[in-house]
Amino acid sequence: MSDSNINMVAPPEGVTGEGFFATKLNDVVGLARANSLWPLPFATSCCGIEFMATMASHYDLARFGSERVSFSPRQADMLMVMGTISKKMGPILRQVYEQMAEPRWVIAVGACASSGGIFDTYSVLQGIDKVIPVDVYVPGCPPRPEQILDGVMKLQELVKSESVRRRSSPEYQELLASYNIQ
Amino acid sequence: MALETIEIQDKLIETFGENVFNFNQEKDIFSLEVASDKITAVILFLKNDPILRFHFLTDLCGIHYPDNEVDRQFAIVYHLHNWYENKRIKIKAFINGEKPEIKTISNIFLSSNWMERETYDFYGVNFIGHPQLKRILNMDEMISFPMRKEFPLEDSGRTDKDDRFFGRTTTNC
């Protein structure tokens, strides 16, 4: 380990003593979650090709703890919606989101997923936040792999600072209720 | 010897008389118009004739002309291609705007199956005899035909874009 240039993630703030380390549960859980986000790629179009580049050797999303691409929504933590979502696709996206277990996060990659992009038409959903809540938006048409990575890192920040109680808070329930989810 | 357009024209006129007309060389494509009730016969002839041999259907699509008289409000455009002689031909058939229907060619060219479904989806043209004439790209629940000129591009029910911020009012867009 010593001669390689692997960066270990820094421990959270806490009190170190002889044989113990005290910190907040929140921080430990956040740290663990943030560095092992399993992505569920929901790739429909062009941005999906850039995601392939992100996954491949040159950009390598695996460096951020997302080596394991989870194609099953049940085991995924982060839903990455890449590409245009049409109105025909909307209900399916929503179903996939509902199948994911809490805690779950969503990244809208690209202009189409964020806002409908250049396709302001009768058949395209004008942003996936019409059907599911979104945590991080990545702009670009399509975004470069660096931008996608940046989006993932932004999400990691969110995950790190998230309270372990957030998912059972009334605000969160209200948010889901506003999307008519369960 | 290469297939000359005049030869195609002569053969078609000889067989179909007044049902084929408006022969025209548009840039590199020879085009003609066909009376819509004769379309299957003409295409079958073009495909099976030992000299013409237009055996490949390149493309099929519709066009909407809402300003034409009612009998010519929709056009179905067929692009055929003869690979032996490398000759392309474009056939247009105009159909009625109120009751758009034309015979299917899906029994002549398998590939036209989905192209006709797409044309139905976009324009509501009824292809008589098509085995599976249902929507292909849009949702089954949709009732209008989006490529008709009167249909707006943007979703009329959208709430995310406020027209005031785009300088649009009901009169100027």
Added chain:
Amino acid sequence: MSELLLPPEHRYAKIIEQKLNDEGSELSVLNLGPTHPATHGIFQNVLLMDGERILEAEPTIGYIHRAFEKIAENRPFYQITPLTDRMNYCSSPINNMGWWMTLEKLLDIEVPKRAQYLRVIVMELARITDHIICNSILGVDTGAYTGFLYVFQFREKIYEIYEEICGARLTTNMGRIGGFERDWSEAAFKKLDIFLEEFPIAWKEFENLFERNRIFIDRTVNVGPISAEQAMAYGFTGPNLRAAGVDYDVRVAQPYSSYEDFDFIVPVGKSGDTYDRFCVRNAEVWESLSIIRQALAKMPEGNVFHAEVPDYYLPPKEDVYTNMESLIYHFKIVMGEVPVPVAEIYHPVEGGNGELGFYLVTDGSRTPYRLHFRRPCFIYYQAYPEMIKGAMLSDAIVILSSLNVIAGELDA
């Protein structure tokens, strides 16, 4: 009402019952897609299965229908290029160039030789990226992830060349009516040279990894074959048709952008199965490389990169700010005050997947009256249910990825 108009389950229920009564065997219905990880895109197929074997399939498409043709009727010509990018996003430059050539045919513009050669180079690069994706993903689907990681590096190299040419990676929006928006930089040519040196080695290794690979051969030979007659009836074009043994290639049949100046062969397969499709694409990559080399060697001297058509060629932005004449032309082009003939044009190019056609109807206004794209994927994907009939479920995935169906092109 015909059975085919109902959801496929209705039709399948009868077959299942009949089979149960006749032979006592139980069939099952499997819904593959729309978001199945193995299908690389949004395709739904409702399959009727006898164990692992597929008896019937019914595809549903349109999950990313974006209404390109409707948008095109509302946009001036220059604004349609971004739409063509997003059709076959694996090889956007071919789509861009096809669109410019359609307009040049409409407006009778002669493009200078050098610009034509530059176009050929970028189109062949695009073909290489397309085939890299298709073949490496076919490898992934048959369990060979290594090849994908290996050649994807070189896609990045091609993207870097694109970036030098136009500034974008994937959706390039490259070119103008009459040529390119700027001359290629020296760095572009340098990167191209490096690519031409390094890529063949990697591609050779990639080929060696697969071509005689026992597992790969077992998974692909005689999987999803299609006869030449059948392929032509279904409107196949491009590598998928050539794999069935028909040497139809738009580059040869109707040369555009000076393809007639180059010497290349059109590789054909025999049986039209998955292995042949793989090999044809492989061979086409070699041909593309050879065309690029020839184009570089024959490149005319000078730095002409566009035709002198100020009425249609959008002037460079810095001139628009400083030069009166450019400003006027810019205004005229953007506001659609330039003359456009009333005509109907069909222009085909050889896209990554086959004959990509643009059927343009103009009425003299700034927007097309009707623009129809002949999307090769859309036309040949209808043969898919026929091709997977009788195949194993795992083969259906391999056949799909060897057909290289691009969702953006399929659904328009």
